[in-house]
Amino acid sequence: MKKSIMLIAALCMTSVMTFAQKVIRVSTDKTDLVMKVSPKGRLYQVYLGDKLLNPSDYDNLKWDVYAASDGAVCQRGHEVYATSGAEDFFEPAVAATHADGNMTTYLYYKSSEQKPVDGGTETVITLQDKVYPFTVKLHYVAYAKENVIKAWSEISHNEKSPVTLWRYSSTMLYFKSSKYFLTNYHSDWAKEGQPETTQLSTGKKIIDTKLGTRAAMQAEPFFELGFDEPAKENEGKVMLGTIGWPGNFRFTFEVDNVGALRVIPAINPYASDYKLKAGEVFTTPEFIFAMSNNGMGEASRNLHNWARQYQVNMGMDDRLTLLNNWENTGFDFNQQSLAELMKDAKDLGVDMFLLDDGWFANKYPRKDDHAGLGDWEATKSKLPEGIPGLVRDAKKAGVKFGIWIEPEMGNWKASELYDKHPDWFLQNTGVEPVQQRGGTQARLDLCNPKVQDFVVGVVDRLMTDCPELAYIKWDDNAITANYGSTYLGSDRQSQIYTGYHLALRKVLERIRAKYPDLVIQGCASGGGRVNYGLLPYFDEFWTSDNTDALQRVYIQWGTSQFFPANAMAAHVSAAPNHQTQRTIPLKFRFDVAEAGRLGIEMRPSDFTTKQLAFAQQAVEDYKRLRPVIQLGDLYRLLSPYEQGGVAASHMYVSADKGKAVVYAYKLKHFVGHTVPPIRMQGLDPNRSYRIKELNKVGNSITADGKLISGKVLMEAGLALALDNEYASRMVELTAE
Numbered sequence: 001m002k003k004s005i006m007l008i009a010a011l012c013m014t015s016v017m018t019f020a021q022k023v024i025r026v027s028t029d030k031t032d033l034v035m036k037v038s039p040k041g042r043l044y045q046v047y048l049g050d051k052l053l054n055p056s057d058y059d060n061l062k063w064d065v066y067a068a069s070d071g072a073v074c075q076r077g078h079e080v081y082a083t084s085g086a087e088d089f090f091e092p093a094v095a096a097t098h099a100d101g102n103m104t105t106y107l108y109y110k111s112s113e114q115k116p117v118d119g120g121t122e123t124v125i126t127l128q129d130k131v132y133p134f135t136v137k138l139h140y141v142a143y144a145k146e147n148v149i150k151a152w153s154e155i156s157h158n159e160k161s162p163v164t165l166w167r168y169s170s171t172m173l174y175f176k177s178s179k180y181f182l183t184n185y186h187s188d189w190a191k192e193g194q195p196e197t198t199q200l201s202t203g204k205k206i207i208d209t210k211l212g213t214r215a216a217m218q219a220e221p222f223f224e225l226g227f228d229e230p231a232k233e234n235e236g237k238v239m240l241g242t243i244g245w246p247g248n249f250r251f252t253f254e255v256d257n258v259g260a261l262r263v264i265p266a267i268n269p270y271a272s273d274y275k276l277k278a279g280e281v282f283t284t285p286e287f288i289f290a291m292s293n294n295g296m297g298e299a300s301r302n303l304h305n306w307a308r309q310y311q312v313n314m315g316m317d318d319r320l321t322l323l324n325n326w327e328n329t330g331f332d333f334n335q336q337s338l339a340e341l342m343k344d345a346k347d348l349g350v351d352m353f354l355l356d357d358g359w360f361a362n363k364y365p366r367k368d369d370h371a372g373l374g375d376w377e378a379t380k381s382k383l384p385e386g387i388p389g390l391v392r393d394a395k396k397a398g399v400k401f402g403i404w405i406e407p408e409m410g411n412w413k414a415s416e417l418y419d420k421h422p423d424w425f426l427q428n429t430g431v432e433p434v435q436q437r438g439g440t441q442a443r444l445d446l447c448n449p450k451v452q453d454f455v456v457g458v459v460d461r462l463m464t465d466c467p468e469l470a471y472i473k474w475d476d477n478a479i480t481a482n483y484g485s486t487y488l489g490s491d492r493q494s495q496i497y498t499g500y501h502l503a504l505r506k507v508l509e510r511i512r513a514k515y516p517d518l519v520i521q522g523c524a525s526g527g528g529r530v531n532y533g534l535l536p537y538f539d540e541f542w543t544s545d546n547t548d549a550l551q552r553v554y555i556q557w558g559t560s561q562f563f564p565a566n567a568m569a570a571h572v573s574a575a576p577n578h579q580t581q582r583t584i585p586l587k588f589r590f591d592v593a594e595a596g597r598l599g600i601e602m603r604p605s606d607f608t609t610k611q612l613a614f615a616q617q618a619v620e621d622y623k624r625l626r627p628v629i630q631l632g633d634l635y636r637l638l639s640p641y642e643q644g645g646v647a648a649s650h651m652y653v654s655a656d657k658g659k660a661v662v663y664a665y666k667l668k669h670f671v672g673h674t675v676p677p678i679r680m681q682g683l684d685p686n687r688s689y690r691i692k693e694l695n696k697v698g699n700s701i702t703a704d705g706k707l708i709s710g711k712v713l714m715e716a717g718l719a720l721a722l723d724n725e726y727a728s729r730m731v732e733l734t735a736e
């Protein structure tokens with residue numbers, strides 16, 4: 001024991017000499033994250049906040065935030081990647097049981113480097129234990145202009161046998177302010193993205209899920225922090241954070257004994273001990289965050305900007321409009337009725353027809369959602385000419401063609417896939433699988449490489465048979481139940497949750513390598529998988545199965561805090577709405593869906609002549625304004641959660657401020673519920689804007705056709721006459 005203390009002391013001396021002055025900065029144009037190596041060679045966060053101005057500022061930052069009243073040898077600070085068993089007694093970033101059974105890790109700074117990467121600067125810091133050959137590489141990419149930082153870690157070792165990881169966080173960040181307010185987003189099927197704000201007090205608050213997949217059935221993987229006061233839209237110090245991991249995640253917010261807030265974003269370690277082999281590198285998901293001194297609005301515009309350029313597949317492109325048959329035919333269609341719908345799609349003016357669930361399986365035909373999943377052959381009785389026949393019909397009608405798949409699933413005892421490969425399903429020996437989706441839907445064991453090949457093969461076969469396929473809707477409608485893998489041995493069952501998503505990433509990488517331009521939508525019973533970890537592979541997501549336009553205002557409001565409009569699919573559905581039975585005017589439904597990537601779920605033949613003309617004009621205007629709506633800067637003007645929740649309003653502004661589209665919705669209507677003129681944002685005060693109301697029904701706004709300066713629109717506002725229940729407005733502003 002004595003010997004090892006002496007050894008550590010000697011090593012500390014080496015560190016003192018080599019690294020005592022080492023300062024590492026991860027900086028954007030407005031934010032600085034500063035780390036310092038202590039005299040003992042350990043790495044501490046000394047600052048996270050507004051960009052500092054002078055080199056001398058860095059000298060004055062201290063790493064030892066605790067008073068060393070007991071004269072302890074090692075003073076403590078906020079260690080950048082705190083370990084278990086060491087001298088920090090709060091939640092660790094990493095915890096490992098070493099090959100010899102010891103559960104203590106001390107990480108020391110070894111080296112760091114910085115290099116330019118696409119759009120930013122990457123900092124890689126290597127930390128190492130001195131007793132065990134155990135290494136952590138901390139990665140940070142700072143995107144200067146967008147003020148976004150993403151951080152992740154790589155854990156590896158060269159011990160004699162596997163090391164068990166039981167905490168493996170993406171990063172660890174410390175904040176210091178008088179008060180902390182957390183806005184997290186709770187969620188459920190058809191009720192995604194509901195904000196809830198609480199003040200954090202001493203101790204821990206944990207937001208996590210254990211669903212395996214479809215996190216948003218429980219909690220969304222994103223949050224906001226307000227420092228000193230709850231996060232506001234246009235003022236105050238805030239942070240937006242999100243983890244790129246569609247599996248179980250865990251955000252730990254811990255206020256420590258000196259009043260600092262520790263934020264630990266991680267894969268949820270629940271039932272997920274990871275046996276890391278020597279030489280294997282465990283890469284954690286990315287944690288992405290944006291800070292601002294000007295409130296949520298600026299932070300979320302920065303995040304959108306970053307996401308479009310660097311994270312979302314084909315994120316700088318605008319998206320196709322489409323007609324989806326799901327809400328209008330369900331499973332009840334055939335080749336002829338689909339051909340009719342394709343013609344209707346063309347007549348409406350949309351770019352594409354999307355065939356949803358129900359087109360596949362022969363031995364167990366997909367008549368409803370109880371059978372056929374896994375058998376990706378077109379049902380001959382419904383579609384005699386298969387998918388190639390439909391692609392041909394779409395071409396004839398003059399629209400592109402897209403198709404639905406759910407390749408990570410099968411129907412237990414109700415699919416040929418099960419007949420042939422029962423071992424490909426997650427399962428527990430001797431236990432009937434958990435019933436999902438009212439039937440036998442079960443998740444495949446993606447940890448098994450044969451299943452990975454099968455899933456890649458589903459896309460491959462479709463693309464080989466139909467190279468002109470323009471779009472895939474990739475669905476995923478069950479949680480990860482039946483937690484048991486016949487592929488992973490008895491010693492690796494605790495790797496199912498994590499291994500599943502590492503495998504999913506591999507599968508999607510293979511698909512993207514082969515089909516980089518295929519548009520793929522991520523869907524999981526609606527917005528169950530809205531996540532930046534998937535968006536490098538998916539181009540967009542289905543925001544919610546809830547297409548009731550009133551509820552969609554709230555769902556889209558929450559989701560758009562973090563995700564850009566070109567990734568957020570929003571469809572017009574029939575009235576009364578099949579979920580809520582609410583009848584909302586067609587105009588309101590279009591005005592809401594046109595705030596995202598527009599699609600239509602209605603059967604066009606259900607439109608009256610007048611409605612059809614309205615819809616055709618709306619689609620035409622949307623397509624004309626698509627670059628502003630889908631790629632413009634989002635300004636939130638009136639929150640549905642504030643001022644009594646009477647109305648909501650937001651706008652998109654083009655980068656050159658030459659064009660804007662404004663939306664406003666009346667959410668509640670009682671006598672006296674007036675909505676004063678709404679003040680625009682993001683316009684050029686020195687230019688004048690021509691006002692053109694879109695999707696007009698009934699009376700127009702008084703400013704329609706007028707030329708008004710940006711200054712007046714931003715200071716005095718625009719009167720939008722939201723006078724009755726479900727009143728809504730959509731207005732185009734063009735600088736002249």
Ligand code: DGJ
Pocket residue numbers: 326356357369404475477523524525526542544545
């Ligand atoms: C759930 C999706 O969210 C719906 O849009 C639809 O595709 C169904 N699955 C089909 O089963």
